Amino acid sequence: MSRTRTLRVQCGRSTRALYVLGTELAVHLHRSAPPGAKFFSVKCSPTVQYRIENSPQDGGGETPMLTEKSILFITMAAASEQPGESKLSVRFYGQKMEKVDTAVVHLTAVEISLDVDADRDGVVEKNNPNKGSWKWGPNGHGAILLVNCDSEWTIKKKVDSESEEITRVSDLKDMSRMLLRTRGPSQLPEGYKLVMHISQTDSEGIRVFQSRVQSGGASQNLLKKIIYKTFLKEFPLVLSNKVLSQEVPYVGGVAVTEFFVEGLRFPDKDFDGLVTIHLSVLEPIAQDFPETPIFTDKVVFRMAPWIMTPNTLPPVEVFVCSVSDNYKFLKDMKKLVQQSGYKLTICHEYMNRGDRWMQDEIEFGYIDSPHQRFPVVLDSPRDRELGEFPYEVLLGPDFGYVTRVPLHEEVSSLDSFGNLEVSPPVTVNGKSYPLGRIIIGVAFPTTVQGRNMTKVVQDFLWAQKVQEPIALYSDWLCVGHVDEFMTFVPAPDRKGFRLLLASPDAAYKLFRRLQQDGHGQAKMFDGLGDTEEIPLDDLLSNTQLQNENSYVQSCIDWNRDVLKRELGLDDDDIIDLPILFKLLEENYRAAALYPDMVNMIVLGKNLGIPKPFGPKVNGRCALEAHMCSLMEGLGLRCTFIDDFASYHKKLGEVHCGSNVRREPFPFKWWNLKL
Helix, strand or coil: CCEEEECCCCECCEEEEEEECCEEEEEEHHHHCCCCCCEEEEEECCCEEEEEECCCCCCCCCCCECCCCCEEEEEECCCCCCCCCEEEEEEEECCCCCEEEEEEEEEEEEEEEEECCCCCCCCCCCCCCCCCCCECCCCCECEEECECCCCCCCCCCCCHHHCCCCCCHHHHHHCEEEEEEEEECCCCCCCCEEEEECCCCHHHCEEEEEEEEEECCCCCCHHHHHHHHCCHHHCCEEECCCCCEEEECCCCEEEEEEEEEEECCCCECCECCEEEEEEEEEECCCCCCCCEEEEEEEEEEEECCCEECCCCCCEEEEEEECCCCCHHHHHHHHHHHHHHCCEEEEECHHHHCCCCCHHHHEEEEEEECCCCEEEEEEECCCCCHHHHHHHHHHCECCEEEEECCCCCCCCCHHHCHHHEEECCCEEECCEEECCCCEEEEECCCCCCCCCCCCHHHHHHHHHCCCCCCEEEECCCECCCCHHHCEEEEECCCCCCEEEEEEEHHHHHHHHHHHHHCCCCCCEECCCCCCCCCEEHHHHHCCHHHHHHHHHHHHHHHHHHHHHHHHHCCCHHHEEEEECCEEECCCCCCEEECCCCCCCCEEECCEEEEECCCCCEECCEEHHHHHHHHHHHCCCCEEEEECCCCCCHHHCCCCCCCEEEEECCCCCCHHHCCC
């Protein structure tokens, strides 16, 4: 349906009017008619079309009767070559058909379209009817904008969005193209202008730059031409939080003016991710009076969300720290990563300053659009010695950075990102989560003075929308991270994965079976030297330890039920791993009694598992043998890594000391049905 605007005409003088193709001008004739007028007639140039409503003799009479509701609708089919070249006149008559007066309109037709990639195919199509709205789903529409959170800076590194100018032409590929297409005379009638504008609220989320390179039509190679053959000064800032509106040039003939839209902020509690850019045509009224808008076009963008990647996606790069006492761990990790065929990046002590907990400092994710995609690291608010690593080392060209820092909340261990995981894709009660669901650990609702992940981080995760979070109860743990009792591994059947859960019950069942088979004197921690060995008979007779693990099992069972419900899992989708815990006297929270095998690194079909140092049966660790029997049935290979001294004794394991950047999902987030 065409857009209609009211046009005022006056008798005895000529009126100038700018007509935008695709719209309709409505002249309320009774309002414009002179006193005594009873009839009227219309004449116009061949380039002008009109119709009359609410007048007797509509569609046939030369002199229709004038009524209070008579409306003249004017349209034009093609752009003008010269200003004012088309003409329409309305002649008014009295009761006896005597001429009373005449109103004349000189029309200039222009074609104006503000365009974006509304159908999400990587091409900025012309005047898409859905460009001014946004809809999720495979049949959805609306343009997509990336937060420009990587860095093209080589000296004094900073996130690109912190600069109000384009510092590298390569930065343009991180922005979304927006085209102003115009067709018409060499210049607009005097006083008319084009103005681009945004709201104060939207100005906090975007900037708009203009390219001074002009194109006379379709411009498939324009971006390449810009990147390689122009200077940075050719991209002036048009709109920002300091400039909400600005006149943009009208270029005569058939022309395309290119703009680049930069995203500045991710969706969050106070920002739904949607921004709107308007282009208005302003008409002069009289000297010393402001212009008024007569036509507005608009486009809508949605900011791309930050997306986490689960263990089932292929790895790209593994990150570990080198510290003074983890040489053996590092050696084993190097071997595992090399055999798995992935890249290993080591953060050395000059950067980590003794902080070995790579998993806790960062979470890898990515952002995606039809025209560009790159990884983005989420920096945790834990702010310890590794704090500079994500910004100083990871941030760079096509590698983004984002963080959330609480201003009025106390940061706890639950803000470390061992407490932030994501499931593989699942379907729950008919609802699909093709990008999985984020998993965080919090305090049980009735816990007094319990620890929680800070609200600012939780708000950020919820606002991304595409991986609806699940809250588990993890405050019962000393460190308090969900990766201490759960993880996911790929599987060739069922849902394509298994959920692995720590299980004291499974541990006691295994150990009692070993005892019944005559291995009661087999010892935990056999051969470790500086750790007291514990015969199975003694471990199984420890009533206090059994009571502690009964409590731990109840905590895990609570989470098991939540995960089954929220991820749509059956018991056959879950594997219980034999792991015992102990409660620490200083806070009566739990930690793994021996290396926590669930806290593993998943590299495709290769698993790097904390070496548990369990009781040996026939020369082989019974825990390792049991773990292998569980995982090898899924086609997974187990490598046991000795992290006892360098990580386990410090209340962490292999997963805590490593991190993995993975390939993005093939599924496009904008195709979600929300």
